[in-house]
Amino acid sequence: MEYRTSKRTKALLSILGGVAAGSSLGALLGGVASLMTVSQRAAVASAAAFGLVIAAILDNKPIQVRTETPRSLLDRGPVAWSLLNGALLGVGVASRLGFWLWYAIPLGVLVVGSATGGAVLWGLYGFSRMTMIAADASRMHDDTALDRADSMLRRSTVMKWSTRLATFVFAGVVLGVVGLG
Numbered sequence: 789m790e791y792r793t794s795k796r797t798k799a800l801l802s803i804l805g806g807v808a809a810g811s812s813l814g815a816l817l818g819g820v821a822s823l824m825t826v827s828q829r830a831a832v833a834s835a836a837a838f839g840l841v842i843a844a845i846l847d848n849k850p851i852q853v854r855t856e857t858p859r860s861l862l863d864r865g866p867v868a869w870s871l872l873n874g875a876l877l878g879v880g881v882a883s884r885l886g887f888w889l890w891y892a893i894p895l896g897v898l899v900v901g902s903a904t905g906g907a908v909l910w911g912l913y914g915f916s917r918m919t920m921i922a923a924d925a926s927r928m929h930d931d932t933a934l935d936r937a938d939s940m941l942r943r944s945t946v947m948k949w950s951t952r953l954a955t956f957v958f959a960g961v962v963l964g965v966v967g968l969g
Contacts, residue, residue: 801870806878810914818906878914
């Protein structure tokens with residue numbers, strides 16, 4: 789009897805992979821940020837937020853790795869594919885982002901300056917991205933639904949403009965908080 793992994797199982801594994809990878813990267817960056825003084829973190833966050841606003845104004849697409857997750861992951865079987873694909877999408881830096889707002893994650897981790905805070909912030913990103921993709925993919929009927937759902941969300945004009953606006957607001961808040969500190 790052949791065992792088939794259900795879409796629900798693949799979705800849950802993808803979410804788990806996204807949370808685990810996001811939390812790990814967040815903890816690493818947060819741990820490095822904790823070695824910096826508050827004023828050093830504020831200076832780096834201010835410069836990064838300012839640069840982010842300038843880059844978003846000058847270019848329509850975020851600075852990113854311009855690639856999809858590798859198709860070769862499908863050869864590893866549904867369980868490994870789900871975990872690895874979720875992990876790559878859950879950190880964000882390993883695939884196309886599509887949204888300027890993603891940069892709020894590393895900036896937020898930098899500002900928080902702790903491994904625990906970083907793990908929570910980036911883990912929440914992995915959870916929310918993979919949950920949104922899994923929810924959209926649940927309406928599709930084939931094995932590549934998670935990849936196609938992510939691609940469709942990134943191409944949405946409404947998503948692009950709303951996240952760009954949210955990025956400007958976030959950068960303004962970072963600059964305002966740093967200016968008050």
